[in-house]
Amino acid sequence: MYPPRFEYAVAETLEEALAALERDGDEIKPLAGGQSLIPLMKLRFAAPAKLLDINRIGGLDGLAAQDGQLRIGALVRHKTCEQSELLKGKYGALGDAAPQISDPIVRNLGTVAGSLAHADPQGDWASVMLAVRAEVVARANGSERTIPIDELLQGPFTTSLEPREIVTEVRVPDPGARAGGTYLKLERKVGDFATAGVAVHVSMSNGTVDRAGIALTGVGPTNIRAEAAEQALAGHALDDDAIDEASRLAAEAAQPRADVRGTEEYKRNAIRVLTARGLRKVKEGHS
Ligand SMILES: Cc1cc2nc3c(=O)[nH]c(=O)nc-3n(C[C@H](O)[C@H](O)[C@H](O)COP(=O)(O)OP(=O)(O)OC[C@H]3O[C@@H](n4cnc5c(N)ncnc54)[C@H](O)[C@@H]3O)c2cc1C
Numbered sequence: 001m002y003p004p005r006f007e008y009a010v011a012e013t014l015e016e017a018l019a020a021l022e023r024d025g026d027e028i029k030p031l032a033g034g035q036s037l038i039p040l041m042k043l044r045f046a047a048p049a050k051l052l053d054i055n056r057i058g059g060l061d062g063l064a065a066q067d068g069q070l071r072i073g074a075l076v077r078h079k080t081c082e083q084s085e086l087l088k089g090k091y092g093a094l095g096d097a098a099p100q101i102s103d104p105i106v107r108n109l110g111t112v113a114g115s116l117a118h119a120d121p122q123g124d125w126a127s128v129m130l131a132v133r134a135e136v137v138a139r140a141n142g143s144e145r146t147i148p149i150d151e152l153l154q155g156p157f158t159t160s161l162e163p164r165e166i167v168t169e170v171r172v173p174d175p176g177a178r179a180g181g182t183y184l185k186l187e188r189k190v191g192d193f194a195t196a197g198v199a200v201h202v203s204m205s206n207g208t209v210d211r212a213g214i215a216l217t218g219v220g221p222t223n224i225r226a227e228a229a230e231q232a233l234a235g236h237a238l239d240d241d242a243i244d245e246a247s248r249l250a251a252e253a254a255q256p257r258a259d260v261r262g263t264e265e266y267k268r269n270a271i272r273v274l275t276a277r278g279l280r281k282v283k284e285g286h287s
Pocket of ligand 1: 029030031032033034035036037038039074100101102103106109110111112113114115116117118122123124125161165166167168191192193194
């Protein structure tokens with residue numbers, strides 16, 4: 001199906017983009033990789049009067065560890081994350097997630113920030129960012145604020161971003177050298193959205209878990225932080241008992257619905273198994 005008629009504008013600078021958003025309010029939408037927005041328009045689930053292409057804005061495509069944090073510019077593509085040497089070890093949850101997003105065509109164009117702004121509960125990045133406690137920087141004409149990822153995700157396809165705001169950067173705090181993580185995803189076939197997915201991220205200190213991040217994909221109205229599971233790990237060695245208990249609690253936190261991808265029970269069990277596998281993988285990385 002063709003999308004409804006829309007105007008197309010290109011912003012050359014961030015200031016120009018912010019001014020256009022301020023002026024046109026609800027009528028205009030930023031276009032990044034277009035890998036979610038264009039399909040939505042073709043399906044007639046979205047019909048913005050104007051698209052503002054932000055791809056030519058300079059300085060938004062950096063991926064770097066800087067000032068005690070990982071900084072991911074708004075135009076960093078999934079593909080860049082897939083190929084980055086930086087997204088290993090302590091940032092392994094990010095590096096492991098990137099190649100599991102759809103196919104090479106989508107990964108060449110789609111952006112991390114676009115995925116977070118889109119807030120599809122089956123999107124993989126939001127779980128990863130919940131696990132690593134990321135925050136997004138949102139700029140508007142004359143203002144800037146930093147939004148913790150838990151506050152960004154409000155509901156299915158709904159965020160706390162205002163229409164006049166652009167995400168300029170995603171920031172991940174440096175978890176320290178004794179940290180690791182991964183992302184595991186059950187999909188019906190390569191390139192599919194998750195039947196269920198789990199991001200795990202663990203910081204260790206003196207042989208015990210200092211802080212754990214566990215977040216779930218595709219099993220709720222938003223990506224879900226498995227808070228009880230995270231807390232159950234804190235202060236404990238990453239042994240079999242702790243892993244089993246955290247996996248049980250992660251499955252309990254899931255709110256799956258039966259659909260073509262499986263029953264509630266199947267998805268809940270997938271969360272349990274993926275959480276345990278993820279934590280074991282992280283443990284192996286530390287032994
Ligand atoms: C066939 C197919 C399979 C896919 N499979 C997966 C999958 O397995 N896992 C997965 O996670 N995703 C999947 N996706 C989605 C893909 O990851 C998208 O790239 C991503 O969701 C959106 O990024 P984008 O840059 O393409 O955003 P766009 O489509 O350009 O925009 C999406 C939304 O975010 C807004 N937006 C974009 N950038 C910004 C910004 N900087 N500031 C404020 N608002 C912004 C737009 O206005 C729009 O509302 C798939 C997509 C397709 C087409």
